[in-house]
Amino acid sequence: MSAMIKVENLTHIYSKDTPFEKAAIKDVNLEIEEGEFVGVIGHTGSGKSTLIQHLNGLLKPDSGKIYIDGQDIWENKKNIRQVRFNVGLVFQYPEYQLFEETVAKDIAFGPTNMGLSQDEINERVEQAIEFVGLSRDLLQKSPFELSGGQKRRVAIAGVIAMRPKVLILDEPTAGLDPKGRDRILSQIKDYHKRTGSTILLVSHSMEDIAKFANKALVMNESKLFAYDTVENIFKQSDSISKMGLSVPQITKVFDKLSEKGYFTNENIYTVKYATDLLLKHLKKEEQ
Ligand SMILES: Nc1ncnc2c1ncn2[C@@H]1O[C@H](COP(=O)(O)OP(=O)(O)OP(=O)(O)O)[C@@H](O)[C@H]1O
Ligand SMILES: [Mg+2]
Known part of the structure; x- marks a missing residue:
């Protein structure tokens, strides 16, 4: 079976042959299997x-290849439209891209472009709004009447409505309050569980990555530093810190405990795991 996403020797240079030339991606090789939930950090x-x-296919490689589900996406330029339907991308601050008169029309934009029947479009719009936890009553409102968090969720619903094989979200919680953040991330997690699709989530929060992702992809100075299980990534807390990133707070606490000889064989990166471990330990002490 081939990987859902394969990146081969990818290099991307912005403003090539100008004084502003910048290699933003240097020779990246990567394979992501179907159904993974990948946290992208750096x-x-x-x-x-x-x-x-x-x-x-929003950006074109300067060199290298991208394969989605085994298909070289640039082999035939005509396929790029299809690639955009298969790989849904939610930008940072996607609410700025809402522009239709109603929420329903905004969510329907992608499916309409796909040339689906009106019945199919309506069904997808209703399912997508449910996926992001918004009431159907909002469908006939103007997107501009919604709160910031609601707008963001409408934008995500618009991408989900295309039922992409791969869903990519670039910092979907940026600028939201903690409640709004948690809601969106839990909904994305549910969506992952229900659809089994492949998810890439860019985040600056190591806590979020630890809680929601099973794999982590670490970029450093235009290169791929590592792609591995979240556990293996947070084991390398020294190199992670050297890159100006951090490991989750709870991992730091247990690193200190391990220096003092406690829980030395454990690699902890979620509060839930730490709690379970401590409770187990306390029970043993009681006996
Ligand atoms: N359109 C552009 N034109 C020129 N240079 C760019 C452009 N977009 C990004 N860059 C440069 O390419 C490099 C990589 O940028 P990129 O936006 O991919 O980083 P990032 O990891 O997403 O950062 P952030 O966490 O701030 O979103 C940076 O040095 C950036 O300044
Ligand atoms: Mg960015």
Whole structure:
């Protein structure tokens, strides 16, 4: 079986042959299997957005290849439209891209472009709005009447309505309050569970990556530093810190405990796991 996403020797240079030339991606090789939930992390300017915009053909490689579900996406330029339907990309601050008179029309924009029947479009719009946890009553409202968090969810619904095989979200919680953040991330997690689609989530929060992703992709200075299980990535807390990133707070606490000889064989990166471990430990002490 071939990987859902395969990136081969990808290099991308902005403003080529000008004084502003900048290699934003350098020789990246990567394979992501179907159904993975991948957290994409890296310092600001490390190339995360540039990398993911290649996966749906929004950016074209300067060299290298992108395969989606075994297909070289640039082999035939006519296929790029199809690639955009298969690989849904939610930009940072996607609410700025809402422009239709009603929420329903905004969510229907992608499916309409796909040339689906009106019945199919309506069904998808209703399912998508449910997926992001908004009431159907909002469908006939103007997107501009909604709150910031609601707008963001409408924008995500618009991408989900295309039923992409791969869903990519570039910092979907940026600028939202903690409640709004948690809601959106839990809904994305549910969506992943229900559809089994492949998800890439760019985030600056290691806590979020630890909680929601099973794999982590780390970009550093335009190169792929690592693609591995979240556990294996957070094990390398020294190299992660050197890149100006951090490991989750709870991992730091347990690193300190391990220096003192406690829980030395454990690699902890979620609060839930830490709680379970401590409770188990306390029970043992009681006996
Ligand atoms: N349109 C552009 N033109 C020229 N240079 C760009 C452009 N977009 C990004 N860059 C540069 O390419 C590099 C990688 O940028 P990119 O946006 O991919 O990083 P990022 O990891 O997504 O950062 P952030 O965490 O801030 O979103 C940076 O040095 C950035 O300044
Ligand atoms: Mg970015």
